[in-house]
Amino acid sequence: MLGYYVRLAAISIRENAVMSLLMITAVAVGIGTCMTIVTVNYIMAKDPIPQKSEVLYAVQLDSWNPNDAFRDDGSPPDQLTYTDALALMDARSAFRQTAMVGTSLIVQPDDPDSKPFQASGRAAYADFFAMFDTPFLFGSGWDADADRRLEQVVVLSREMNDRLFGGENSVGENITLGSYDYRVVGVLDTWQPMPKFYDVTTGPFDKTEDVFVPFSLVASLQLPRNGNTNCWKPVDGDGYEAFLASECIWIQFWAELRNDAEKREYLAFLDNYVNDQKSLGRFARPLNNRVNDVNEWMDVMRVVDSNATMMLPVSIMFLTVCLLNTIGLLLAKFLGKAPEIALRRALGASKRALFVQYLVESGCIGVAGGVVGVVLTWLGLRGIEALFGDLVENLVQLDLVMVTAAVVLAIVSSMAAGLYPTWRACNIEPAAQLKSQ
Amino acid sequence: MLSMKNVSRIYRTDVVQTHALRNLSLEVEAGEFVALVGPSGSGKTTFLNIAGLLETFDDGSYQLDGRDVAGLNDNDRSRLRNEKIGFIFQSFNLIPELNIADNIDVPLRYRGFAARERKRRVDRVLEVVGLGGRKKHLPSQLSGGQQQRVAIARALAGDPGFLLADEPTGNLDSSTAAGVMELINEIHRNGATIIMVTHDLELAARAERIVRLSDGQVVLLDEGGEGSELENGAAV
Ligand SMILES: Nc1ncnc2c1ncn2[C@@H]1O[C@H](COP(=O)(O)OP(=O)(O)OP(=O)(O)O)[C@@H](O)[C@H]1O
Numbered sequence: 106m107l108g109y110y111v112r113l114a115a116i117s118i119r120e121n122a123v124m125s126l127l128m129i130t131a132v133a134v135g136i137g138t139c140m141t142i143v144t145v146n147y148i149m150a151k152d153p154i155p156q157k158s159e160v161l162y163a164v165q166l167d168s169w170n171p172n173d174a175f176r177d178d179g180s181p182p183d184q185l186t187y188t189d190a191l192a193l194m195d196a197r198s199a200f201r202q203t204a205m206v207g208t209s210l211i212v213q214p215d216d217p218d219s220k221p222f223q224a225s226g227r228a229a230y231a232d233f234f235a236m237f238d239t240p241f242l243f244g245s246g247w248d249a250d251a252d253r254r255l256e257q258v259v260v261l262s263r264e265m266n267d268r269l270f271g272g273e274n275s276v277g278e279n280i281t282l283g284s285y286d287y288r289v290v291g292v293l294d295t296w297q298p299m300p301k302f303y304d305v306t307t308g309p310f311d312k313t314e315d316v317f318v319p320f321s322l323v324a325s326l327q328l329p330r331n332g333n334t335n336c337w338k339p340v341d342g343d344g345y346e347a348f349l350a351s352e353c354i355w356i357q358f359w360a361e362l363r364n365d366a367e368k369r370e371y372l373a374f375l376d377n378y379v380n381d382q383k384s385l386g387r388f389a390r391p392l393n394n395r396v397n398d399v400n401e402w403m404d405v406m407r408v409v410d411s412n413a414t415m416m417l418p419v420s421i422m423f424l425t426v427c428l429l430n431t432i433g434l435l436l437a438k439f440l441g442k443a444p445e446i447a448l449r450r451a452l453g454a455s456k457r458a459l460f461v462q463y464l465v466e467s468g469c470i471g472v473a474g475g476v477v478g479v480v481l482t483w484l485g486l487r488g489i490e491a492l493f494g495d496l497v498e499n500l501v502q503l504d505l506v507m508v509t510a511a512v513v514l515a516i517v518s519s520m521a522a523g524l525y526p527t528w529r530a531c532n533i534e535p536a537a538q539l540k541s542q
Numbered sequence: 543m544l545s546m547k548n549v550s551r552i553y554r555t556d557v558v559q560t561h562a563l564r565n566l567s568l569e570v571e572a573g574e575f576v577a578l579v580g581p582s583g584s585g586k587t588t589f590l591n592i593a594g595l596l597e598t599f600d601d602g603s604y605q606l607d608g609r610d611v612a613g614l615n616d617n618d619r620s621r622l623r624n625e626k627i628g629f630i631f632q633s634f635n636l637i638p639e640l641n642i643a644d645n646i647d648v649p650l651r652y653r654g655f656a657a658r659e660r661k662r663r664v665d666r667v668l669e670v671v672g673l674g675g676r677k678k679h680l681p682s683q684l685s686g687g688q689q690q691r692v693a694i695a696r697a698l699a700g701d702p703g704f705l706l707a708d709e710p711t712g713n714l715d716s717s718t719a720a721g722v723m724e725l726i727n728e729i730h731r732n733g734a735t736i737i738m739v740t741h742d743l744e745l746a747a748r749a750e751r752i753v754r755l756s757d758g759q760v761v762l763l764d765e766g767g768e769g770s771e772l773e774n775g776a777a778v
């Protein structure tokens with residue numbers, strides 16, 4: 106019988122093409138708008154590393170200006186000074202930990218014909234790869250000895266390895282970054298956590314970096330920094346050394362703490378450290394050290410843009426308006442079918458049979474609206490991309506979940522819209538209709 | 543077959559009450575062919591709708607096949623209509639978007655027949671009404687007489703034991719009307735009970751019995767056939 110109802114729906118939709126098109130458009134536009142906004146929110150709010158998000162903690166120390174909090178709400182700075190980062194690394198109080206910073210390096214290809222080009226880089230400690238579960242295509246990360254011995258080693262992104270080595274296993278090969286040679290120890294497989302949680306300072310939806318090098322080289326090779334640097338007092342003196350010794354914050358710091366006990370111990374360690382520093386005349390602000398796990402950190406860093414959140418109820422209201430329109434159109438359409446409904450009743454259709462028939466018709470409009478709605482959603486996301494450019498380049502992907510959600514939402518909402526008109530249609534008095542002919 | 547006792551039907555609107563049927567009592571035997579006549583507005587269509595379970599009544603009792611219909615719910619009524627009752631309406635009442643075969647198919651669908659059985663029945667009744675070659679035509683592509691024949695075919699397809707026809711020839715010329723009447727006679731010969739509303743005295747005369755309604759009441763019961771007083775032009 107369902108097949109019969111779908112066929113009747115198809116005939117009816119075709120027969121009443123203009124009205125059907127209006128309804129499909131109304132559903133599609135509502136779904137498209139709603140799903141565009143929902144998708145943006147959904148991707149922003151997604152847990153980027155669900156298997157570990159509860160054991161990875163971003164570390165904050167309040168090294169900021171004694172007279173002026175870093176943020177109005179009193180939260181500590183979101184990055185660390187070089188002095189503190191090194192001290193925490195030396196203490197190794199967590200199960201794993203890494204200080205890190207974005208950098209930017211010039212790649213000098215061996216081939217004299219190809220031009221040098223800029224690559225985004227990240228300077229981190231050996232634990233980085235194990236902490237963040239990076240997938241390796243070839244080789245592995247470097248070890249703690251390499252950090253200590255200032256070894257010039259590099260892990261390449263898959264894309265970079267494709268570009269430099271045609272996708273071959275390049276472990277053991279050398280590449281030139283800036284004016285130094287680095288030995289390739291590993292090549293990552295495709296890796297794009299979304300949001301890029303480990304460093305959201307320059308944009309939570311940036312691409313992951315092309316090359317990864319030991320953090321210890323930042324000082325020894327004076328690698329350029331690529332990210333935010335904030336200073337609450339001027340740097341004492343000139344030169345790189347002076348900058349490293351300054352109170353400027355520019356380093357992200359992550360610790361892996363496997364349970365509550367480790368978390369408590371680590372916080373105690375941080376408090377001890379800061380108290381020690383206080384006696385040296387630093388950290389004039391009240392004790393305010395924090396660790397936030399990945400999802401808490403995404404909240405602290407306001408990764409879900411408040412505009413997007415605000416748009417959510419607006420877009421749902423818009424969908425509602427579209428559906429109210431659809432209800433009106435369906436009502437007109439179904440009541441226009443009163444003679445047919447009366448006839449079907451006379452020929453033996455129960456109210457239930459008619460109810461199902463017209464609900465199926467509403468559902469078919471929903472399917473069509475949903476499919477067009479997915480296309481509109483895709484266009485909407487392209488539009489957002491065009492508006493905000495690179496900042497959201499990786500944000501605007503439609504995954505299967507969202508496509509399914511869009512179609513299901515379209516079907517459910519148009520069936521909901523169809524409920525009242527269908528109910529009205531089924532309760533048409535057949536006798537009165539047949540008599541009036 | 544059909545037994546109505548003191549059935550009343552009152553239509554209430556804001557301003558007036560219309561007694562479409564008042565205390566109407568009527569017995570129709572199984573296999574009988576009854577013609578229903580009476581002036582416009584006398585309640586003929588209302589009677590047919592009540593007899594066919596399309597409409598409820600306010601007072602009295604109605605037994606169909608020995609069953610009191612007052613207690614039936616919507617589902618039961620729909621099933622009875624579907625399995626026992628065939629309607630031929632005052633106008634043709636085909637679904638314009640569906641082709642001829644699909645129109646005839648409608649009651650068979652609700653009856654739950656398998657595809658093969660439905661096709662067999664559709665083909666058979668289309669042969670009976672002489673429209674075997676028009677299966678794929680839309681109603682608008684047929685003449686009025688052909689459309690009425692399709693409507694009759696649809697009523698026949700379910701092999702109804704009880705056929706209710708409301709001026710089946712009202713919109714047809716006399717020779718087409720004769721063809722349609724021939725079909726209805728055929729159904730009657732095959733054993734169906736028939737109640738047919740008509741204004742045409744000649745056609746009414748073909749029935750076994752003529753029932754005249756006036757103002758919602760049965761005013762005259764008359765054996766049909768040649769020489770009845772209706773034939774002589776008593777007011778209709
Ligand atoms: N739905 C309704 N609401 C109000 N009054 C109605 C309704 N249906 C019928 N009537 C009234 O009930 C009376 C009987 O109507 P009905 O249709 O049964 O007459 P009829 O004998 O079939 O007439 P005709 O020969 O013109 O078809 C009429 O007075 C009519 O105006």
Ligand SMILES: [Mg+2]
Pocket residue numbers: 586587588632708
């Ligand atoms: Mg009538």
